[in-house]
Amino acid sequence: MAVVRTGLGTEKSSRLKRRNVFLCLGFIFVIIFFCEFLLYYLVIIQCHWPHLETTTSPHPTSPLKAMFLSDTHLLGEITGHWFDKLRREWQMERAYQSAIWLLQPDIVFILGDLFDEGKWSNSKAWEDDLTRFQSMFRHPPHTELLVVVGNHDIGFHYEMTVHKLNRFEKAFNLTSGKVVSRKGINFVLVNSVALEGDDCVICKAAEDQILEVSRRLNCSRMKNHPDFMKKCRSVHLLPPSTPILLQHYPLYRKSDAECTGEDSASPEEKKVLFKEQYDVLSQDASQKLLKLIQPRLILSGHTHSACRVLHGNVPEISVPSFSWRNRNNPSFIMGLITAEDFSLGKCFLPTENTVIYIYCVAGVLLCFCAVIYLLPLNVSFYTTKQKPI
Numbered sequence: 001m002a003v004v005r006t007g008l009g010t011e012k013s014s015r016l017k018r019r020n021v022f023l024c025l026g027f028i029f030v031i032i033f034f035c036e037f038l039l040y041y042l043v044i045i046q047c048h049w050p051h052l053e054t055t056t057s058p059h060p061t062s063p064l065k066a067m068f069l070s071d072t073h074l075l076g077e078i079t080g081h082w083f084d085k086l087r088r089e090w091q092m093e094r095a096y097q098s099a100i101w102l103l104q105p106d107i108v109f110i111l112g113d114l115f116d117e118g119k120w121s122n123s124k125a126w127e128d129d130l131t132r133f134q135s136m137f138r139h140p141p142h143t144e145l146l147v148v149v150g151n152h153d154i155g156f157h158y159e160m161t162v163h164k165l166n167r168f169e170k171a172f173n174l175t176s177g178k179v180v181s182r183k184g185i186n187f188v189l190v191n192s193v194a195l196e197g198d199d200c201v202i203c204k205a206a207e208d209q210i211l212e213v214s215r216r217l218n219c220s221r222m223k224n225h226p227d228f229m230k231k232c233r234s235v236h237l238l239p240p241s242t243p244i245l246l247q248h249y250p251l252y253r254k255s256d257a258e259c260t261g262e263d264s265a266s267p268e269e270k271k272v273l274f275k276e277q278y279d280v281l282s283q284d285a286s287q288k289l290l291k292l293i294q295p296r297l298i299l300s301g302h303t304h305s306a307c308r309v310l311h312g313n314v315p316e317i318s319v320p321s322f323s324w325r326n327r328n329n330p331s332f333i334m335g336l337i338t339a340e341d342f343s344l345g346k347c348f349l350p351t352e353n354t355v356i357y358i359y360c361v362a363g364v365l366l367c368f369c370a371v372i373y374l375l376p377l378n379v380s381f382y383t384t385k386q387k388p389i
């Protein structure tokens with residue numbers, strides 16, 4: 001009789017043990033699913049397009065829904081550790097795909113430094129990085145993705161080459177100094193790395209293109225001017241709307257000392273003065289751009305931190321990095337834009353601290369449960385086996 005009881009007890013306890021193991025595995029699966037998938041939707045669903053006053057235009061059009069993000073810095077094969085790469089790329093892909101699905105933007109702009117090692121990578125590494133980028137930032141056909149070039153994509157001025165610029169522009173169907181017009185809104189996309197002003201081959205071409213864009217914009221504004229036919233006869237006209245300037249380097253500012261907000265630079269970083277043509281554009285290039293393009297809004301990246309500065313009465317928004325490698329609290333800008341007006345808001349992604357905190361709490365709970373539910377079963381198993389002796 002004792003032997004039979006022991007057999008039943010052993011079977012029961014091992015069934016209980018199996019059930020508890022499955023419960024633990026289920027708990028681990030739920031935590032991973034929450035942190036790596038659901039959390040992005042739960043956080044981004046709280047973001048809303050900013051309010052835009054209805055326009056007084058006689059022919060109002062629906063505003064363009066634009067998302068602006070920057071500095072994704074996909075890691076390359078030289079300095080990128082495989083786990084760092086895997087983790088950051090998964091985070092960015094989930095955040096981007098959740099945002100595209102929930103917010104349904106018309107257009108997305110990435111303001112440079114898409115890649116970390118575009119400045120060094122050989123053809124094979126470049127193709128590999130590009131394929132991963134295209135997979136991570138895939139989008140439905142009704143959403144357009146446009147990019148501007150950054151110093152990590154083609155190198156700083158001293159390491160930038162025609163080959164690196166060409167392969168970037170070919171991959172993204174882009175030309176420096178390009179105007180993109182959507183719903184009557186003009187976006188000017190500038191290669192700010194080439195605004196060194198030293199007449200290098202790439203710099204000269206970029207400046208010529210900016211001059212051409214400036215001419216087209218001016219002609220588009222002076223349609224009713226008496227000199228219009230004389231000056232603008234052969235010019236391909238644009239919508240007569242004041243443009244929005246998009247580039248990687250910010251226009252010249254002394255430092256980030258005046259920047260505010262939870263995702264602005266740290267107090268230590270704010271004390272550091274910016275280096276012209278390295279951290280920001282030179283004063284000369286900044287003045288030239290403002291004069292030639294006469295934008296109503298500027299958006300730039302590169303600093304990885306948020307800032308809002310005024311150049312005269314023109315606001316410039318520094319868009320923080322979209323990668324958790326550069327920030328604990330990445331974000332992107334959401335803009336409702338018409339030909340006359342715009343309204344901007346910011347959408348924060350989940351913070352990395354939240355994810356680490358959830359994993360730590362789950363880990364402690366799991367250890368606690370293991371001690372409570374799994375250990376006693378082992379003890380009772382051995383105890384039951386000892387009984388017949």
Ligand SMILES: [Zn+2]
Nearest residue numbers: 113150151302
């Ligand atoms: Zn940069």
